[in-house]
Amino acid sequence: MSARRFGAVLSAEGTTFRLWAPAAASVDLVLDRPIAMTKQPDGWYIATTKEAGAGTRYRFRIDGDLEVPDPASLFQPDDVFGPSEVIDHGSYHWRANTWTGRPWADTIILETHVGTFTQEGTYRAMIDKLDHLVATGITALELMPLNDFAGRRNWGYDGVLWYAPDDSYGRPDDLKALIDEAHLRGLMVFLDAVYNHFGPEGNYLGSYAPGFFMKANTPWGAAIDYRQPLVRDFAIQSALHWLRDYRFDGLRLDAVHEIAEAGENPLLRDLSIAVGDLARQTGRIIHLMVENDDNRASLLAPQIDPPDGHYRAQWNDDYHHAWHVLLTGENGGYYRDYAADPRRYIQRELTSGFGYQGEPSEHRNNRPRGEPSLALSPLAFINFLQNHDQIGNRALGDRLQCLATREAIEAALAITLLTPMPPMLFMGEEWGSRQPFPFFCDFKGGLAEAVRAGRRREFQVAYAKYGNDVPDPLDATTFTSAKLDWQELEQERSSARLALIRELLAIRHRDIIPHLAQARFSHGTSGLPPASLLSVQWILGNGRTLSLMANISDQPTENPSQSHPGVAIWGGEPPSTLPSWSVFWRMR
Known part of the structure; x- marks a missing residue:
């Protein structure tokens, strides 16, 4: 991988500006006056000047006409169409200097959107809520994408400047302060990163560097040509920038199944190797996750540290989909793949990872989907009942709390939060928020x-x-x-749900996390008489076995088991007749 740095670089000799513009006949650096940039044989234009320093705003002028921001801009104080700003990342004084991260087994994620997490919608305002996360039992704050997008409001997946945190949430030092304060409280901070496409507005790369793109398309526009070493390096350096300069503890790569991976040097492998090198150089623990509709088990290796070509875990959409069908009865779109027997899919996901491990998917025109995942650690699967997509891609943006009964949701939570798989909640889910999260943009x-x-x-x-x-x-x-209403916490039903979540996560911290490092799948049964019974075991480290028995239906059902070895850690002793939506956990 090339060691070339993208964007403006400060040094004793001045500030160096670089732009890869192979289709341009000339490029000027625009400060208070234009400065002609020197063209290199490989399509780069370079200029070094002492007229610029930290805080200087600049643009590039292509062929004497089109003025564009730096594609590797570190900050855009006036949105994606304005000038870029030179940022000195070395000037921030970090406080949590002894922080090196937490083991993956500790992970309990809360996914958040900065703009709607608080009424203010800023990095600084989020700091005031960090103590709430710690008290709840959360160990990792995950931020939806921050890379600069057009307008003042967006989910973040329409970003066009991969190195610049959007100015609507604050300045770079404000984001660093949020991460610093999280680390001081023992919280990891993850970032959702998008490398499968550029947003539809504010991206000028095609006008002066058309080699960035292939003829193929993604659902959101032209595919990025990662066969080009420089293009691949642009994405990898972006990932390293977030991890190094902002000290994020990990990245979740969005929809990697839409990344064109043709050629001998796939982006996903090279990015993971580069992150592994950074982890070794800094002595930090860094985690990489993926969203991948292809269910590629071969991409995952949660126990390899540093990752070196692999990824810790995948967001397990199968788990969400099966539960959603069971809890709501909805069966349209991708839910139809689980509609015939959602309990069977839940059982499979709890006992071997993916719901689809090579079987044909009706929703995908009966194409085979997935790879066998039984051999993986349970730590390779991030399980959840809600996330931004599954709420926001509904017409009304309505949450599960508005679609299913309290008893059913709480049973699903009691299962999800105590399995050996890392759990994830969506902001406000910890208190059963009914606040919608609809799709929005500007x-x-x-x-x-x-x-x-x-x-x-x-x-x-x-x-x-x-x-x-x-x-x-x-x-x-x-x-x-979509802004969270923190006043909901004053309501009795919200405080009761929060108390439940805190109790479950306290059990996870005390009884389960210490034994997760060597966890593996064991066996389980579901769909047997009685059909609503779920019975699963996992082998943990330290000679422990974790057992689950649950009635995941709205009718009482017979308990066929006569023995319940181990110590009850949730739900007490299972009676001869299991009440509806009842959950029992034991450890031995």
Whole structure:
């Protein structure tokens, strides 16, 4: 991998600016005055000047006409169309200097969106909520993507500048302060990173570096050509930038099945190897996760440290989908793959990882999906009942709390939070928030209208049913409706749910996490008479066995087991008739 640095680099000789623009005949650096950049044989343009330092704003002028931001800009104080700002990352004074991270087995994630996590919607405002996370039992704060996007509000997956945290949430030092304060409290901080596409507005690469893209497409636009070593290096250096300069503890790579991986040097492998090198050089523990619809078990190795070509874990969408079908009865779209017998899929996911391990998927035109995953550690699967996608990609952005009964949800939580798999909650889920999380963005003109039309096509049935109640993703009130209402915590039902979550996570910390490092799948049964019974065991480290028995239905069912070896850690002794939505955990 090339050692070349992208973006503006400060040194004693001045600030060096670089732009890869092989299709440009000339490039000027625009400060208070234009400075002609020197063209290199490999398509790079370079200029070093003492007229620029930390805080200087600059642009590049292509062929005397088009002015563009630096694609490796470290900050955009006036959004993606404005000038880039030179940032001195060495000037921040870190306080948590002894922090090196936490083992993967400790991981309990809360996924958050900075702009809606608090009413202020800033990095600084999030700091005030960190003590709540610690008291709840959360060990990892995961931020939805931060790379700069067009407008003032966005989920983050439309980012176009991969090195710049969006200015709507604060300045770079504000983000560092959030991470620093999290580390001082023992919290890891993860970042959702998008390397499968650029957003639809504010990306100028195609005009001066068309080699960045392939003829193939993703669902969001042209595929990025990672066969080009420089393009691959651009993404890898972005990942290292977040981990090194902001001290994130890990990255979750979005929809890696949409990354074009042709060629002998796939991005996913090279990125993981580079992160492994950084972990060795710094003595830190760094975690890499993926979202991958292909269910590639061969990509995962949670116990290899540093990762060296692999990834700790995958968001296990199969687990969510099966539970969602069981809890809500919904069976449209991708849920149809689980509709025939959701309990069977839950059992398979608890006993061997993925729900689909090579079987044909009806939703994917009966194409085989997935690889066998039984040989992996349970730590390779991040399980959840809600996340940003599964809430926000609904027409109304309504949460599970509005779709299923309290008893059923709490049984599902009692299972999810105590399995050997790392659990994840979505912000507010810990108190059963009913606040919607609809899709929102802030595009203008024709693109805004195209987004509106696309949503109407996608949810035409919902629009026919709910009419004007379906939120307009471009309306600012849609964004404000997604902001968490922390006042909900004063309600009795919210405080009761939070107490439940805290109790479950306290058990996880005390009885389960100390034995997870060597955890492996054992065996389980489900779909046997009685059909609603779920019975699973896992082999943990230190000679421990963790056992689950649950009735995941709304009817009482017979308990066929006469012996219950081990010590009860949740639910007490299973009676001869198991009540509806009852969960029992034992350890021996």
